[in-house]
Amino acid sequence: MxxxxxxxxxxxxxxxxxxxxxxxxxxxxxxxxxxxxxxxxxxxxxxxxxxxxxxxxxxxxxxxxxxxxxxxxxxxxxxxxxxxxxxxxxxxxxxxxxxxxxxxxxxxxxxxxxxxxxxxxxxxxxxxxxxxxxxxxxxxxxxxxxxxxxxxxxxxxxxxxxxxxxxxxxxxxxxxxxxxxxxxxxxxxxxxxxxxxxxxxxxxxxxxxxxxxxxxxxxxxxxYWTLSPFGAGSPEGKEKVLEDLRRELAEATTMRMISDVPLGAFLSGGLDSSLLVALMRRAVGDVRTFSIGFAEQAFDESPYARWVAERFETRHTHILLGLSEFNAWLENGLDAMDQPTYDGLNTYFVARAARENGLTVALSGLGGDELFGGYPYFRLAPEIARLAAAGRYFPSVIRHALHATGSLHGPLKALHIFEDDIPRGMEILAAYQTSQALFPKKMQSNLWADEQAKGIWFGLPQEFVEFLHREGNDADPLARLSRYVLRLFQGERTLRDSDSMSMASSLEVRTVFTDHIFVEKAWHIAGAVRCQGAPHKPFEAELARPLLGEDYPYRHKQGFVFPFQVWLRDSKMQARIHETLTDKRVLDRLGLQKDAVMRILNDASLPWSRLWALYVLARWVDKHQAAL
The missing domain is CATH 3.60.20.10 (Aminohydrolase, N-terminal nucleophile (Ntn) domain)
Structure with a gap:
């Protein structure tokens, strides 16, 4: 690397x-x-x-x-x-x-x-x-x-x-x-x-x-490469499909263990990383694992990580991360961002800990959620897509009225599906984007001092929409959604964050579930099968069961999320964010309206991601002295 x-x-x-x-x-x-x-x-x-x-x-x-x-x-x-x-x-x-x-x-x-x-x-x-x-x-x-x-x-x-x-x-x-x-x-x-x-x-x-x-x-x-669209269901039996996937995933894991320097794995205790560690243990006799835990128990998966580490006899390092430790590393973590992103700090912290404990290469379970329906929007987006399809029969005045009542979060956020025209066959993409939007188009109109930029459709540059369109159209709606998540959430967010945040500590991260041969094989399976039961991934659980055992603590999907909602209430953190987002020089560089930013700052009901995304952007612009 x-x-x-x-x-x-x-x-x-x-x-x-x-x-x-x-x-x-x-x-x-x-x-x-x-x-x-x-x-x-x-x-x-x-x-x-x-x-x-x-x-x-x-x-x-x-x-x-x-x-x-x-x-x-x-x-x-x-x-x-x-x-x-x-x-x-x-x-x-x-x-x-x-x-x-x-x-x-x-x-x-x-x-x-x-x-x-x-x-x-x-x-x-x-x-x-x-x-x-x-x-x-x-x-x-x-x-x-x-x-x-x-x-x-x-x-x-x-x-x-x-x-x-x-x-x-x-x-x-x-x-x-x-x-x-x-x-x-x-x-x-x-x-x-x-x-x-x-x-x-x-x-x-x-x-x-x-x-x-x-x-x-x-x-x-x-x-030079396109992930061919899903067309029809697999002609083979389910057990044969699962065994083929296990074999391909095992090969992808073994290939990624070639190294002349110390190598280990990130272990959260979730299904993806646990399956990865099981495969690594089969390939070699000695595996090092790293995990991060939190004092806030609602966010802490460390007991499950310890269970996996003990089951597969890994040399495990556990880092307990609290607000004080977070604050100590935060500035370096923010400096590691090549481009602004409201995610990625979790990778920075575990990568830094792994590097300081002697690793140069770490395998990661990133990519399993995108293939096997590991996010709540695998349920939500199809519902919003049905709303979009029904909306075609609404008079335009009704669609505009519904859009006007859309909110920044909560159930009414789905009404932003009416913010733009949706060509037939693209309802799932528009619905996915609506479900994920931090600041939909209508909400952004209050933030910017100038007019809306052209060439954007549901938060996406037109060139990227065309990039997705040229890949073809999966016959299965959930396969289509999985493709969008793989290309957007994974390709433009988690993989990019993983690269910049791990390389900030000179650590190479290798992701197994992104192996293109494995992905192509998984794509022969209908999305309705491999992404069923979202976000808890029952299909992947079947894939993993022979490797993890019946006594593995299978549970509902939790996700590796920092307790930002708690930490952002800290007075020092609030002061840091307030100082940056009220700096007229920074807001002028961005072309943001101060009154609109102040309303977001003072709205305690908003999810943490909105305020954090604004802060990260403003800090990046200030650090690099960039401006419109």
């Missing part, structure tokens, strides 16, 4: 790449590298900060070149099937000089060109200079586990990096906020690709690659 960056330009990129490397140092403190290719009147600077996981020797240094082709690469991620690819490429005559998966990608590109990404099983973002074609090839993994951002501030200038903040550090990207993304953020609590919080900085969508010419212009962006 690493931080990568590059600048393609006509001037010397070194003075700009040095601060970029400093901004990415936390992602890879083991080794740093910078190489500039002289390409006639053009220059390509490639930079890397390396967290050494596979092949700790100097042979894994980046940027890495291929002497046979003259190609160069900087790479962030893990390709779990690299041993098989290395064997296949060796039979085709390729010679290797290291044991790293980085070199395997270099050779794979030499053999298969852009189609090499279709053979990679893992999480990755990389940039590769193709010497023969005189172009830069960039690619990102299928699920969006590893980020890749790029910008074209002027003609002839192209930049890319693992983090938005790194591009900002180059001095070549202006600190201008993107008006559309500000509204997307307040709706969702996170930004949504291809836009970012900064105007002019884009995120390469998951499962895509791009080619950039020597002149710095984008020649092509192409999608």
């Amino acid at each position: 690493c931080g990568i960056a590059g600048i393609l330009t006509s001037f010397d990129p070194r003075p700009h790449l040095q601060p970029v490397m400093e901004a990415l140092y936390h992602r890879g403190p083991d080794d740093v590298g910078l190489h500039v290719l002289e390409l006639g009147e053009r220059r390509l600077g490639l930079a890397s900060t390396r967290l050494a996981i596979i092949d700790l020797s100097p042979a894994g240094h980046m940027p890495m070149s291929d002497p046979e082709t003259g190609n160069w690469i900087v790479y962030n991620g893990e390709t779990y099937n690299f041993p098989d690819l290395r064997t296949e490429l060796g039979k085709r005559g390729h010679v290797f000089r290291s044991r790293s998966d980085t070199e395997v990608i270099l050779k794979a590109y030499a053999e298969w060109g852009s189609e090499c990404v279709e053979r990679l099983r893992g999480m990755f973002a990389f940039a590769l200079w193709d010497a023969s074609r005189q172009e830069l090839f960039l690619a990102r993994d299928r699920m969006g586990e590893k980020p890749l951002y790029y910008a074209q501030p002027q003609d002839g200038l192209f930049l890319f990096a693992s983090e938005v903040r790194a591009l900002l550090a180059s001095g070549l990207v202006e600190q201008h906020l993107d008006p559309l993304t500000l509204r997307v953020y307040l709706y969702n609590g996170f930004t949504v690709a291809p836009h970012t919080i900064l105007a002019g900085v884009s995120s390469l969508l998951p499962g895509h690659w791009m080619r950039v010419g020597l002149d710095g212009r984008i020649r092509e962006i192409r999608r």
Whole structure:
């Protein structure tokens, strides 16, 4: 795992790449590298900060070149099937000089060109200079586990990096906020690709690659992977399906345990992480686990984590987190956010604890809820979708009246489903977004000093709606909802947060349930089957039972949530938030109306997420001195 960056330009990129490397140092403190290719009147600077996981020797240094082709690469991620690819490429005559998966990608590109990404099983973002074609090839993994951002501030200038903040550090990207993304953020609590919080900085969508010419212009962006829509029910019996899934999940887990450095697992005690630990224990004899517990018992799952740790004889570390400990690490946690997000601090705390206790790699159960219906909105969204479908027969005056009575939270929040026209077949997406909205469109109209930004539909950039549409339409409504949750909640929120928050502590997190082969196999099962009984995941419980045993404490889904609703009542916390959200300089930078913000500050009935999302955004903008 690493931080990568590059600048393609006509001037010397070194003075700009040095601060970029400093901004990415936390992602890879083991080794740093910078190489500039002289390409006639053009220059390509490639930079890397390396967290050494596979092949700790100097042979894994980046940027890495291929002497046979003259190609160069900087790479962030893990390709779990690299041993098989290395064997296949060796039979085709390729010679290797290291044991790293980085070199395997270099050779794979030499053999298969852009189609090499279709053979990679893992999480990755990389940039590769193709010497023969005189172009830069960039690619990102299928699920969006590893980020890749790029910008074209002027003609002839192209930049890319693992983090938005790194591009900002180059001095070549202006600190201008993107008006559309500000509204997307307040709706969702996170930004949504291809836009970012900064105007002019884009995120390469998951499962895509791009080619950039020597002149710095984008020649092509192409999608190389699509999760095929669910069409019909599985022809096989349920037990056969479950056994196939167990086998695939076990393989995905074993592949993710390849490491030359200490490795362990996050263990909450929930079904996903418990199943993961059981599979790890089968693969190796010694497993380290980490969990966080809270004094507030309603939020504490630590007894279940201890049960799993004892059952599978792991070396378990438990961290009890209270308000004082939270406050001690909070500023560092907020600083770790590459882009503002109202989630992610839980990952920062457990990742920091794991790193301080000697781990460099941690496996995570992230992704199981998206596949198996582990959230309440798997029940709620279909109900809102039915309301949307019925609303087609309402006169427009009635729809507008219903929308006008929608609230910021509670049952009446569902009436925001009437905020926009909904094409047939997209009711579930609109309903999901409505169920998740922090600040729906009508509520945002009071917050902003200027007009609403165009190009947003139910809190989503139009480009992302088209990205979802191009994947096809699942015949099963719950499979369709699962796809949206996988692409949005997982791809744009939890995976991005997991990356930035874990890498802040130089810890690599590997997620097993996001393995694309496993996901494809799960997608052959009707959503009505695998997502039934939401949010308690009875199908996954059947999947896990032979591994966890009948005496595992199966229970209703709880979720790993910090007790923010309690902690935000603390006087010091309230003072911190009040100071930031009443700072006229910050509000002016954002274009927010102070009176509207004050009403939110003073409304004790609002869920914690609304106030917290506003605070995180304002703090990020203030720290990075960004403005509209």
